[in-house]
Amino acid sequence: MWQYQKNLQYPVKIRTPNPKLAKLIITQYGGPDGELGASMRYLSQRYAMPYPELKALLSDIGTEELGHLEMVSAMVYQLTRNLSREQIEQGGFAPYFVDHTAGIYPQAASDLPWRAEYIGSKGDVLTDLHEDLAAEQKARTTYDNLIRMVDDPDVLDPLRFLREREIVHYQRFGEGLRLAAERLNSKNFYACNPSYDRACKRGEKI
Amino acid sequence: MMWRRRLSAYAFAVWELELFLDTHPENRQAMESRTNYRQKMQALKDEYEQKFGPYVCTAADLDGEEHWTWIDDPWPWDMQEGE
Numbered sequence: 001m002w003q004y005q006k007n008l009q010y011p012v013k014i015r016t017p018n019p020k021l022a023k024l025i026i027t028q029y030g031g032p033d034g035e036l037g038a039s040m041r042y043l044s045q046r047y048a049m050p051y052p053e054l055k056a057l058l059s060d061i062g063t064e065e066l067g068h069l070e071m072v073s074a075m076v077y078q079l080t081r082n083l084s085r086e087q088i089e090q091g092g093f094a095p096y097f098v099d100h101t102a103g104i105y106p107q108a109a110s111d112l113p114w115r116a117e118y119i120g121s122k123g124d125v126l127t128d129l130h131e132d133l134a135a136e137q138k139a140r141t142t143y144d145n146l147i148r149m150v151d152d153p154d155v156l157d158p159l160r161f162l163r164e165r166e167i168v169h170y171q172r173f174g175e176g177l178r179l180a181a182e183r184l185n186s187k188n189f190y191a192c193n194p195s196y197d198r199a200c201k202r203g204e205k206i
Numbered sequence: 207m208m209w210r211r212r213l214s215a216y217a218f219a220v221w222e223l224e225l226f227l228d229t230h231p232e233n234r235q236a237m238e239s240r241t242n243y244r245q246k247m248q249a250l251k252d253e254y255e256q257k258f259g260p261y262v263c264t265a266a267d268l269d270g271e272e273h274w275t276w277i278d279d280p281w282p283w284d285m286q287e288g289e
Contacts, residue, residue, distance in 0.1 A: 006261065008282045009218065011211060015285075056228040064221070074283035081285065168225070175229035 002063070009067040010161040014078040014154040019091030022079035023109060024149060028162070029072045030106025030114035033138040039065035041119040041135060048123040051183065057176050061169050068162055073104045075158060126191050129177045133170060140166035209254055213261075216247035 028034045042062030049055045080093070080102040088097050099105070106114035120131045143163035150156050181191055223240040230236060255261055259275040280286065 006276075006282060007210065007214060007217075009221075010214065012283070013285065053229055053231060057225070060225055060228055064225075070282070077283050078285055168222070172225055172229055179229060 002066075008071055008074060009064070010071060010158055012071055012074040012078065012158050014075060014152070016152060016154070017081055017083060017087070018079050018152065018155070019083060019087060019093035019096075021150060021152070021155060022076045023091070023093060023096060024146060025072060025079065025155075025159075026076050026105075026107060027109035028139070028142060028146070029069065029076060029104065031108035031110075031112075031142070032118045033135065033142045034106070034108075034114070034118075035065050035069040035072055035139075036106050036114055037118040038135060038139060039063075039069060040116075041121065042132065044119065044121040045128045045132070048121070048125065048128060050125055051180060053179050054125065054129075054176050057172055061172065064165070064169075068165065071158055071162065075155065076104055077102070079155070125180050126177070129173055129180060132173045133177065136166045136170040136173060140170070209250075209258070213247065213250050213254055216243055216250060219243040220247055 030036050039062050042058045042065065046055055046058035046062065049058055083091075083093070083097075083102065088094050095111070096105075108114075120128070122128055122131070140163055143159055143166065147156060147159050147163065150159065184191060220240055220243045223236050223243065226236050227233065227240065251261055259278060
């Protein structure tokens with residue numbers, strides 16, 4: 001189960017509302033490489049993990065991603081508070097406002113709503129860990145792009161924190177992949193799945 | 207509020223070491239470091255809760271309280287204008 005901590009993982013205090021930035025940053029809530037997909041990806045994949053280190057890692061990183069989802073929502077919430085009609089129109093926020101007012105809705109910067117196709121859960125330890133490594137890099141690139149578009153230090157500070165976390169998660173998933181690969185047959189150079197490719201269990205060529 | 211920031215910093219150090227231990231479960235140095243930060247976090251958390259009320263729901267001690275303090279503002283996303 002999960003228990004809520006009434007605290008953000010890293011503080012978010014944005015003094016100046018900015019609906020234009022909110023429309024970009026919401027992509028890390030419900031976009032293709034956002035935190036909603038990240039949490040659902042790892043928390044769904046963990047049941048197929050055959051080793052205790054990996055069950056723990058997917059559970060813990062999946063949980064941390066829920067905390068990042070909360071930070072991104074807090075950013076969007078604070079960027080869209082107390083808006084005037086002029087700010088809504090000039091910030092390009094009017095279409096979102098008509099659909100959702102200033103409610104938090106999972107969508108990409110390109111307006112596409114969140115889709116389950118953003119995540120993979122293949123039931124194979126090697127396949128899923130490779131997806132996770134790629135997902136962390138894609139999320140890191142998205143934070144890089146956001147950081148390029150932002151000047152407000154109140155917004156940059158939590159974005160930089162979140163970017164760093166993608167790098168740390170990538171590192172941990174890399175160690176997870178190494179742990180999994182080490183438990184394959186030492187001659188299993190191509191890291192095929194011994195539960196499917198019986199030849200690789202015997203250390204033969206397929 | 208400096209309290210929250212300091213508490214977050216200790217909690218973060220503990221969390222980071224826990225993730226590290228997931229893939230390095232035999233690492234004594236990381237285990238000791240986690241214990242150290244956890245003790246610092248717990249001491250600060252106790253002090254925080256005496257001053258500001260519950261940090262997590264189960265920590266809510268209702269002795270002497272007139273209402274269910276868990277609901278009290280601020281929630282983590284709230285802004286006090288002019289803060």
